[in-house]
Amino acid sequence: MRSGPEAPQSEWQLKKGAQEIVKTETADPTRPTSAPRIRCPKCRWQPERASTWVCWSGPGPEPPFESCGTAWHTFDTGGRCPGCGHQWHWTTCLSCGEWSPHLDWYENPAQED
Numbered sequence: 001m002r003s004g005p006e007a008p009q010s011e012w013q014l015k016k017g018a019q020e021i022v023k024t025e026t027a028d029p030t031r032p033t034s035a036p037r038i039r040c041p042k043c044r045w046q047p048e049r050a051s052t053w054v055c056w057s058g059p060g061p062e063p064p065f066e067s068c069g070t071a072w073h074t075f076d077t078g079g080r081c082p083g084c085g086h087q088w089h090w091t092t093c094l095s096c097g098e099w100s101p102h103l104d105w106y107e108n109p110a111q112e113d
C-alpha cells in the first residue's frame with residue numbers, strides 16, 4: 001500500500017477550492033440591508049434615533065385635528081401618534097422644515113443610487 005504524492009496534493013487543492021467558493025458566496029458588500037432607509041425627500045436629511053416629532057395640529061398640509069402634544073419618534077410607529085392614535089399622513093423635516101408625505105420618506109430599495 002503506497003500513498004503517492006498526488007493524493008495529498010489533490011486533497012489540498014480540493015479544500016482550497018471549497019474555501020474559495022464559500023468566500024465568494026458570503027462576501028457581498030453591496031447587499032442592501034433589510035431595514036428601509038429613511039430620508040427627507042426634500043433635503044435628504046436622515047432622522048437620528050433621538051429625533052422626535054410633536055403631535056401638534058398647526059399650519060401645514062395635515063388636516064386639523066385634536067392634537068395631544070405627544071413627542072415621539074414618528075418612524076417608530078409609521079407616523080401614528082402613540083398618544084392619541086392619530087395617523088399622520090404628512091411628516092415635517094426637522095432639518096429643512098418642509099412637509100412631505102410620510103410614505104415618501106421611505107426610500108425604495110429598488111432605487112439605489
Ligand SMILES: [Zn+2]
Pocket residue numbers: 055067068069070081082083084085086
Ligand atoms: Zn397625538
Ligand SMILES: [Zn+2]
Pocket residue numbers: 040041042043044045093094095096097098
Ligand atoms: Zn428636509
